[in-house]
Amino acid sequence: MEVHQHPEKKYYLITDESRCKGCGLCIAFCPKNCLGFSDEYNDKGWRVAKMQRMRDCIKCYMCERSCPDFAIFIDENEQTEKEELLKEEKTQEEKKN
Ligand code: SF4
Numbered sequence: 001m002e003v004h005q006h007p008e009k010k011y012y013l014i015t016d017e018s019r020c021k022g023c024g025l026c027i028a029f030c031p032k033n034c035l036g037f038s039d040e041y042n043d044k045g046w047r048v049a050k051m052q053r054m055r056d057c058i059k060c061y062m063c064e065r066s067c068p069d070f071a072i073f074i075d076e077n078e079q080t081e082k083e084e085l086l087k088e089e090k091t092q093e094e095k096k097n
């Protein structure tokens with residue numbers, strides 16, 4: 001999971017790399033060109049979609065709606081829940097380094 005918080009607004013874009021099959025639909029449908037392909041591949045061998053410009057995101061939900069695998073979505077839930085995800089992600093990154 002990768003969590004991106006909008007720098008000014010209270011919502012998050014979450015990508016679940018394990019579900020992504022690299023079809024590129026979310027990238028093609030994003031009207032603000034926020035998304036692109038990662039340099040990394042998931043366990044299934046797909047080059048996954050990645051948020052590249054969260055600041056430009058307008059929360060239009062096109063990425064979420066276009067993804068056939070529920071691998072990318074907007075989340076507006078409680079701040080605390082997201083903070084847990086961000087913490088978990090940070091811990092995983094620290095383990096990698
Ligand atoms: S919500 Fe809209 S603007 Fe934001 S990443 Fe998804 S498609 Fe792009």
Ligand code: SF4
Nearest residue numbers: 020021023024026067
């Ligand atoms: S639409 Fe879904 S499966 Fe396709 S690249 Fe985007 S996140 Fe991955």
